[in-house]
Amino acid sequence: MHEPRRKSPPPNQPSGVAAAPRIRVLLPLPLTAGAYDYRLPPGLQARPGSFVVVPLGGREVVGVAWDGEPDPLLPARRLKDVRGVLDAPPMRESLRRFVDWVAAYTITPPGAVLRMAMSAPAALEPAPQKAGWQLAPEALREGVRLTPARQRVLDHLQPGEVRSGTDLAEAAGVSAGVVRGLADAGLLVPGLLPRGAAFPLPDPEHPGPTLGPDQAAAAEALRAKVMSGQFGVTLLTGVTGSGKTEVYLDAVAECLRQGRQALVLLPEIALSAQWLERFRRRFGVDPALWHSELSSRTRRDTWRAVAEGAAPVLVGARSALFLPYPDLGLVVVDEEHETAFKQEEGVIYHARDMAVVRARFAAAACVLVSATPSLETLTNAETGRYDHLHLAERHGSAGLPAVEAIDLRKDPPERGRFLSPPLIEAVKDTLARGEQAMLFLNRRGYAPLTLCRSCGHRMRCPNCTAWLVEHRAQRRLQCHHCGHAEPIPAQCPECKALGSLTPVGPGVERVLEEVQQLFPDARRIVMASDTIPGPAAAAAAAEAIATRQVDLIIGTQIVAKGWHFPHLTLVGVVDADLGLAGGDLRAAERTLQLLHQVSGRAGRAEAPGKVLLQTFSPDHPVMRALVSGDVAAFMAEEAAGRRPGHWPPFGRLAALIVSSEDEREADRAARDLGLSAPRAEGVEVLGPAPAPLALLRGRHRRRLLLKARRDVPVQPLLRDWLHRVELPNSVRVQVDVDPVGFL
Template identity: 80%
Template sequence: MKDTAIVAARTRVSVLLPLPLAGAYDYAVPSSMTIRPGEFVSVPLNHRELVGVVWDPPPTPDLNPIPDRRLRPISGTLPVPPMTESLRRFVDWIAAYTLSPPGAVLRMAMSVPAALEPPTPQAGWVLAPPGGNSRPRITPERQRVLDALRPGEVQAGAPLAEAARVSLGVLRGMAENGLIRPALLPHRRRFARPDPAHPGPALAADQREAGAALRAAVAARRFGVTLLTGVTGSGKTEVYLDAVAECLTQGRQALVLLPEIALSAQWLDRFRARFGVAPALWHSEVTSRTRRDTWRAVAEGEAPVVVGARSALFLPFPDLGLVIVDEEHETAFKQEEGVVYHARDMAVVRARLSQAACVLVSATPSLESLTNAETGRYALLHLPERHGGARLPAVEVLDLRRTPPERGRFLAPPLVEAVGETIGRGEQAMLFLNRRGYAPLTLCRHCGHRMRCPNCTAWLVEHRAKRLLQCHHCGHAEPPPAECPECGTANSLTAVGPGVERVLEEATALWPEARRLVMASDTLPGPAAAAEAARAIQDREVDLIIGTQIVAKGWHFPHLTLVGVVDADLGLAGGDLRAAERTVQLLHQVAGRAGRAEAPGRVLLQSFSPEHPVMRALVSGDLEAFMQEEAAMRRPGHWPPFGRLAALIVSSEEEREADRTARDLGLAAPGGEGVQVLGPAPAPLALLRGRHRRRLLLKTRRDIAVQPILRDWLARVAVPNHVRVQVDVDPVGFL
């Protein structure tokens, strides 16, 4: 009877677990517990204990619920602030929008399990109260310890010993003699609070006007999106830091998303200069202990400002007042694995659910954001001039058909001459090529065999410095063979095309006295290396920078006056919907590194197609007209942003199974007015990491929601267990 009474007194709650499950599970609440939505709880599942979150009741009750007597009870609650309603709604929203299991989205919001446990108390030392008959001897060492401790103050052992210039053994001896005693250290804020009143740099009139508009948007304490644009070097960062200052004044939290947070040393320097302290950092390079402390500090409201990569969207902010997406056009904000989402778009959703202001920032905004600004969905602020009197660089196209490089080289004579003159004046030059390694292709001169990745539809890239042929998709690497694998001819393999290593080799031959630095993801493996590279360039320890797309991401090098783009046509091939838009954005950002101080800048673009609209736009500087032309081409066919896309990527280790499932999906494809399905067809990367891939693309008008169509479509096809169908709503890439 006693057990029956306990069961009758229980209530049921839904608990969402961080697993790829269809939804929440029901659990019983023991009568001794008071449970509310958002609580982190431990629950039994099969034969193990898992941590989940008490979820909101479903909008429509289950018509056939599991009987109360069969429910397993919640094991306990965790001592951590509950997940806020806005974050729970955000998890549900992303799951519904991307057609992902809610538990898979929740897992991103619970990415640091250690943070859910209470912090371990830290012990220190405090002065013992006077008293007792014994009078311990006071040596000079002990006196220094007594002088370093104020009455009632608790200090950690190591800092106290260092301050008093004694060993930890001296402290233990003093404790045995009753001079000091152990005590728990008081809770200390993990992050210093940025000072919104800290004097920042002097702003120009247009910057002050834009900053005032952003401050007003934050002070309104309601959702709204502002697109902040401006030429490169116009001081957009300083302007949106004004919005961060207003958010701090309001007592709310701010989130800044950067596309390459591990490489943003200069951005952090600007933040410190503006607020006096560093923000909390969130990205893959921080240690597990820092991630634990940061997650907990955010949840407890002790991290006023977080700057991070796209995963920072899922941190547990209790009062988020501002979300900033810097370089909003960057494709790095797209998550391509697991739950597929675009952090820029989800940042807008997170801000809306938190009643926060959202600021999207870019010198080359995406066509999606520009269209939203033109239609009034977003407010628009524009900074037309470079800060401090600097002028935009002059851009020229070098027609490689008229002035080709010398045989076996990749730099045309006019570019070689310009670099030599720039270095000769004591200024810095940059050579840009968005291709890592030495050469993108290695082939046999005798039989034409090409070195290909065994796991992917991709050529192996030669990395001569590492003596490796490497796949940039799956990571496969092998040493260059001494003879051709196909015909057996010795020493017949040759490199075709340039990578940054090959440009470095050519630069070394041309300017042997120049101090050179390569900036690529494999030469700058983390924040420390990036910060050191930036310091060396700023301190004029480098004459020539050779870089990939990393160099386009917001660097400020005041002594850099020349940028040479080795292959300006590189991004235009492949038939990608956004190829021209991406190329003009990337090259404009790279060009913007030149002439950011008093000395004028110059940009030379090597191209076989100087008449291409991208090249004309870069030379004229009229990106607005270029984007209007892009919009005019996409609008009639209902291509984004004037229509919607969703991709289905079918993959399997068995090619026949991938083909069969793709065929079945094609036969079950939806139709109707304003709905079109393209495919199935082999993906451009038809083999990736050992899996055969097929693609189907759903295209609809802008006013048609793709999610209901996708759910119905997928429900009509039985997909074998060993076949994976990935859904990509709003794809930005088509590989």
């Protein structure tokens, strides 16, 4: 990007002749040069934010007129003309600044970030108006004899009004043929239907639930934040079932009263049927949605409605941050601790952190919500950067569930089984009382590993450093990282022994098999991402459980996220130690958050809840915290362990992931980067080393980790580091600033 150096006419421009105006245009492409200069021909006007059509190579591309001054030293002969300006609401300054900020922070070309803000190209043109029918001029209708049916149709049309044929037929109580007959007779003529509102307007005064005293106080504080019209971040915490959702929906209502837009980010929007029902009860209508499963037409209509201010509330996944809100007044991040908010492909960013930045540029209030907030967010609240509101008790008459650990060293399951005797007895007692139980295991499929009993060969993915997971119902082995699948072979690929392959370890399908033998009369449902693939399936499952068509739920992590099942009183965690293994910095924190969430599904109504944790490590700090309910003490202990070594949130991390289809090439590139690593006070570079997933989707991967004190800006170090090393085109280097995982 060039800065203007002088105001004299550019070279080759005759003195006294007005130069054609120039603009900078950012294209939604991963080009390292940033914005390009173009010439505005006579008759075209474009200001920063306008969507423009420009030539690039031999094609035309839609880009955005960007901020900053064009380069006056660039010769006029090298400039190409803007081809057109689109009839679309211009991109607001707050979003343009956000795109630039995200690009700079994540070390990504700005055009790659812009592409996320232009994710519905069809929306840049107004949607075509649909055709309908209107009355022909009165002179054409005089003296024409009409049947009663035809007269009813005409009586439902006012002069100048246009209605669809289907609408007219339903209103008049006639068939579509009657309407067509009137058109054939010349009594109806075509007309364009008016553009209706894409989304109904939520009513902030719609009667909502009655808030308890603590909820009402927290809601009042959040309303005041929204009414101030200023940026600020508030952490809203509370035990599971304390009514955090109802509290922040009150802030959404205040945002609507102020005439501004609200954005709510959910980690699993496609599975949030019960959350959407709460929104409907609070505001009388559904919100606009944004997630990957929307049709292209719905994406177009939603993007355009947001840009025109016709979608007052948008509920979406992390990519909803990049929609073109004209006046964003509130940003809510629900379950802010969820790693689903981290995008690991393309532009690598954390939606929770970027939501705070988005709110700052929009002068909007930001609310981060969680029963078990991340250590980063807790630290920001403790140091005063964020305000903090806490709901200490469950709403209504429900109490917190009792949590107990089952020591599998003392009460092991039967050989070949995975449910211990105390857990089996607890499920029996729960079902006998007519209540519901849940068994939780964060593993899809039947078994996480398949090996040969004869030679010990393990079935591995050919594209990844990962074991193939057996899915017995589909009779296949599948990689959960790249999607590779193959039939279960009849013989070992290594030693050719027939029938020697055996599953090792449990997945939810294997737990289901055990449950079918132990509780044959119990009505069961499996809730995992491959059995609950989208919104419709999630809504159907929630309805079946809520209406007591199900006795026993077997689920993976999707059952932990915000469900309210009033008749569920027992949660059994089949393998509470899962997730604690390995050297991940946040392994203990994540395990506690997940198990605390799933525990919170129990006892949310009048009947008391109980949680049983099967573990080989009952004295582990995570298990002790869950049993005692003292999550705050665990987080304080976790912080004390990270502070001395300047680990996040008390220091900065950035990862370089080097990958190539050629293993030796990946090693060479990683070695060269390691030799050129920055050397500065307060900075340490670890690696290179093979990534835990050293082969992923056919690419060999090596990692380097830059660790720095909190006061060290890592982006300049990273840019300089990458600039010093020339790598072949076949090698990719991904930059992950603030990594949350280390696979």
